[in-house]
Amino acid sequence: MSATNLEPMQVRAHLAAGIAQAAPWGIALDGLLAAELWARQKAEHRAAGRPYVRALERDDPPDLDLPLARCQPVDGPWHWAATCAHPDQHHERLDVRTWTGRVDARALEQVAPELPKTVSQRQGRYRARRMPLLVTPTTSVTWQAVGDLDGVRKLLESITSIGKKRASGEGHVLAWEVTAAPELDKLTAAHLHPDGSLGRPTPEACRRLLGDVVDGGRGRAGIRPPYMHPARQYDLYLPALLTS
Template sequence: MGQSVRMPLRVAAELSHGVCFGTPWGISLDGLLASVLWHRRKAAAAGRGEVLTYDPLAMPEDLELPLARCDLGQPWHWMCTFAHTVPATPHPEPRMRSSRTDHADLQRLAPSVPSTVSDSRGHYRKRLIPAVATVTPTVTWRAVGDPEKITELLAEVTEIGKYRTSGEGRVTAWTIEPAPGDDVWSAGHEHHPGVLGRSVPMPCVAGHPDIAHGGRSRTAVRAPYAHPSRHAIAAYLPVPDEAQR
């Protein structure tokens, strides 16, 4: 694993009816792989009678992924792109999902609760929430890593994106194929040559001054993406799929 793995790959997920993203760009491949390892670790802890929790105040451990690392900037990042959804429908499709207050949670959290909590009016009424879905039959990634180990991890990923419990982002099949003709740096950073496909620190693209990107901002460059320690100042952002249609 790690830096010893240097095989360019193309990864594809076949979808039932689209996927919901929480950002203007797609899901990170390293985040998907890390989530499988984390769930396995939680299951192993549960088997020992322990409860494994994520502490947002602690420095997170870097789970060893079957991907190569890029050390051209700090913080370093895994060599893989975010999800790419072209071709897709010209515009995302709005879908609706419902949300209802959990009455049992109210009983546990509040010192006193009325005998009846209305689902039709008031602060705790039932709500309809729009879920914006990208309708595409296939989501793709490029990466540099170990195809066999990536295949073994992704076999456990059956849904991707947001609102998975509502049926969004259901994966029907994974395809992981070597791409020996791909340039190594490009395979770990670009959707296709000349178009940035992931967030990267500034020094990482210093040798590619003409690359198309989505601007610069402070943002995370590797999983867990929510943790501040993974942020790079003025990182280059990927080109959103919407801008490529």
């Protein structure tokens, strides 16, 4: 693992009412930090009148300079030394909430040269929606990582919500807590949840070093941000599933 001067840490987000997550494991800390840097870059480009190309739209997206150590196995893809979010309270069931969507007829009148006599609320692309949203009920989530405490803290302080449906009030962060964890070795901090299970998508070389820990099996997943880009996809050991 590179950047040996960086130290193990724990990052905790104190939440108002749980978190809505898309995957069966939590939000990746490196993805959260990268998203904040990309948002700042986008704002700078727009302010300067320069075009901005999203990372997912590039053939070979660049790696940002995150305040985290890099784990560089001999025979596998490198990744940031950080885990995915793990709920601090365990619940057998998820909360099922709903979100609704309805087209704004007045907005359509302003942007369309002409409209049909009626816009159906029951079918078609402009139909009204009422969809379920799965929310993990927890007062806080924790990540483990190896990195620069001040650098991580500065990036996180402007993030006020995490997860899905943030504009609707989900995943509201009350406070961030970034603390050193000298009791953790760097391999553990980079790959495992606080309960000792596998905490991030992990190459086989790192998985062998971790020994007998609970994981989510093998599958195709992203190794580092942007996680959804085809260039970031590998056959990896998956994090322990939160729903198991």
